[in-house]
Amino acid sequence: xxxxxxxxxxxxxxxxxxxxxxxxxxxxxxxxxxxxxxxxxxxxxxxxxxxxxxxxxxxxxxxxxxxxxxxxxxxxxxxxxxxxxxxxxxxxxxxxxxxxxxxxxxxxxxxxxxxxxxxxxxxxxxxxxxxxxxxxxxxxxxxxxxxxxxxxxxxxxxxxxxxxxxxxxx
Numbered sequence: 001x002x003x004x005x006x007x008x009x010x011x012x013x014x015x016x017x018x019x020x021x022x023x024x025x026x027x028x029x030x031x032x033x034x035x036x037x038x039x040x041x042x043x044x045x046x047x048x049x050x051x052x053x054x055x056x057x058x059x060x061x062x063x064x065x066x067x068x069x070x071x072x073x074x075x076x077x078x079x080x081x082x083x084x085x086x087x088x089x090x091x092x093x094x095x096x097x098x099x100x101x102x103x104x105x106x107x108x109x110x111x112x113x114x115x116x117x118x119x120x121x122x123x124x125x126x127x128x129x130x131x132x133x134x135x136x137x138x139x140x141x142x143x144x145x146x147x148x149x150x151x152x153x154x155x156x157x158x159x160x161x162x163x164x165x166x167x168x169x170x
Contacts, residue, residue, distance in 0.1 A: 034060055037162050040169040042135025048142035049158030054083040057144035066138045067093045069129040071122070071161075073143040074099030080145060084108040094132035096125040099147055122157075123164040130168075 037045040044066070051057045061068060074097050075081055081104040094115035097105045102118040109116055115132055119125040122141070129139045141161045146153075 031158070035158070037165045038169075040165070042137075043133045044138045045165045046138055046140045046142075047158050047161045048140055049154045049161055051142040051144060052146045052154050054080065054087070054144050057142040058087045060140065060142045061087060061089070061092060064091065064138055064140065066136060067091055069094045069096065069133045069137060069139045071096045071098065071119075071125045071129065071139065071141040071143075072105060073097075073145040073147040074101040074105055074118075075145040076101035076104065077145075078104060081105060081108055084144070089113050093137070094129070096128045098122065098125055098143070121164075122160050123168065126164055126168045 031050075033048060033050040035047040037047050039045070046064075048057070048060050051060055057070075057072065061070065068091055070092050072095060084105065085108055089109060089112040092109075092113050094117070095105070095109055095113050097116065097118045098120070099118075106116045106118070117128045117131075119128050125141075126139070133139050141157075143154075143157060147157075
């Protein structure tokens with residue numbers, strides 16, 4: 001006889017949190033989706049370039065347990081930026097906003113996150129992130145918005161992030 005494993009479904013928010021963490025582990029095997037890049041000076045660098053919408057970035061932030069320095073793209077669209085208000089930023093210790101239209105993103109988080117900076121390139125964002133990230137933290141590149149002014153798409157963004165992390169540690 002085959003034995004069956006019965007999976008107990010937990011109710012409420014705790015069950016949802018555990019399911020998200022399990023999915024995060026599964027997603028980390030996908031290129032540009034919570035992709036581990038490396039650890040440098042005790043800081044873990046994660047490429048989440050495929051998260052080109054607010055919901056995907058929220059999912060990533062919500063599932064990480066360590067303090068986060070979040071690198072996000074800017075957006076000049078007020079309606080898109082309003083969606084950011086739904087993100088619980090308790091574990092986000094700093095935000096680095098890439099691009100020209102950084103003010104809208106900054107205004108959403110100014111009461112939630114102590115350190116918000118802007119940067120013009122992914123490499124510059126890594127330099128800024130080093131001011132806040134310490135041993136045990138995560139630097140998460142999860143753009144939340146598509147920025148076709150800088151690159152062709154998420155694959156190019158992710159490749160640029162990986163390359164910048166490797167150059168940054170040299």
